Amino acid sequence: xxxxxxxIKARAKELLSHQQPYYVSLxxxxxxxxxxxxxxxxxxxxxxCVQIIQMNTYYYYVGNSYTSSNVFMSMILLTLxxxxxxxxxxxxxxxxxxKFLEWYRTQKVTRNASGIKDSFALFxxxxxxxxxxxxxxxxxxxxxxxxxxGLIASWVTLFIALFNSLDSTYNLLAVFIGGLIFLLIKNTFxxxxxxxxxxxxxxxxxxxxxxxxxxxxSFRLIGKNFMHYMWLNLSFVGWNIVDFCCFGMLRxxxxxxxxxxxxxGFYDYMKERESVG
Numbered sequence: 001x002x003x004x005x006x007x008i009k010a011r012a013k014e015l016l017s018h019q020q021p022y023y024v025s026l027x028x029x030x031x032x033x034x035x036x037x038x039x040x041x042x043x044x045x046x047x048x049c050v051q052i053i054q055m056n057t058y059y060y061y062v063g064n065s066y067t068s069s070n071v072f073m074s075m076i077l078l079t080l081x082x083x084x085x086x087x088x089x090x091x092x093x094x095x096x097x098x099k100f101l102e103w104y105r106t107q108k109v110t111r112n113a114s115g116i117k118d119s120f121a122l123f124x125x126x127x128x129x130x131x132x133x134x135x136x137x138x139x140x141x142x143x144x145x146x147x148x149x150g151l152i153a154s155w156v157t158l159f160i161a162l163f164n165s166l167d168s169t170y171n172l173l174a175v176f177i178g179g180l181i182f183l184l185i186k187n188t189f190x191x192x193x194x195x196x197x198x199x200x201x202x203x204x205x206x207x208x209x210x211x212x213x214x215x216x217x218s219f220r221l222i223g224k225n226f227m228h229y230m231w232l233n234l235s236f237v238g239w240n241i242v243d244f245c246c247f248g249m250l251r252x253x254x255x256x257x258x259x260x261x262x263x264x265g266f267y268d269y270m271k272e273r274e275s276v277g
Contacts, residue, residue: 005231008265011265015104016254020257021115022115023115023261024115024253025115026100026257028116030119031252033092037086037089091122094197095118095122095123096260097260099119100257101264101268104265130204131197134197134200134214137215138215141215145186145190149181153178153179154178156178192218192219193215194218194222194229195218198264198271199218200214202271232263239259240255243255
């Protein structure tokens with residue numbers, strides 16, 4: 001992306017410097033919801049691990065089916081409790097991305113704008129239903145891609161393992177390579193779907209929006225700018241490492257807003273370059 005790459009990042013930093021309290025408050029609620037989800041998930045995973053250990057220790061000797069049923073019920077409970085939170089956090093995240101795209105284009109925040117209030121942008125009467133349906137549509141596509149990635153990875157794993165089914169080294173190598181292939185295919189598909197919500201937002205402004213068309217345009221945009229988008233994602237690796245060392249405080253204070261503004265700017269750059277929308 002040559003000079004445009006640095007221009008987008010510089011512009012994102014400049015915009016954040018003018019209204020940093022607003023942008024931090026805009027992402028605060030989503031980050032809080034994400035922290036709660038992570039905390040609750042960690043607690044449940046730890047509880048399930050303890051129950052699985054108990055099951056493996058005692059089930060063989062006493063035939064205790066109570067422990068195994070506890071593991072199953074814990075998984076159901078985690079799903080029931082986590083799904084609404086994930087849905088809520090997802091709606092917040094996409095609404096926040098829309099606001100960042102708007103502010104990137106206008107280059108200023110409306111006077112007296114409230115970051116907390118604007119974080120609920122997706123919950124407006126004309127956005128919530130279509131974006132919710134779009135979310136389920138994209139979710140189904142992701143499931144198909146994940147299943148396809150799993151199928152390909154399974155074939156590769158089986159093919160390698162057939163060389164010597166009795167050699168544990170080959171088996172470990174097969175699992176390792178299969179896992180890498182699965183992650184590579186899955187994450188590549190996720191990148192191609194990353195622009196769907198931006199595209200759909202622009203379509204709603206000028207014409208009748210189409211889920212399928214939004215997905216196709218997202219694929220086309222990333223297909224023509226794949227390496228640029230990869231480099232953009234890799235450029236944040238260092239920041240995420242620093243954030244991890246700071247126990248997530250950097251993301252709360254600045255990094256999340258900076259990344260969202262930069263991604264919004266990159267979409268705007270692709271849209272202008274390809275004249276899509």
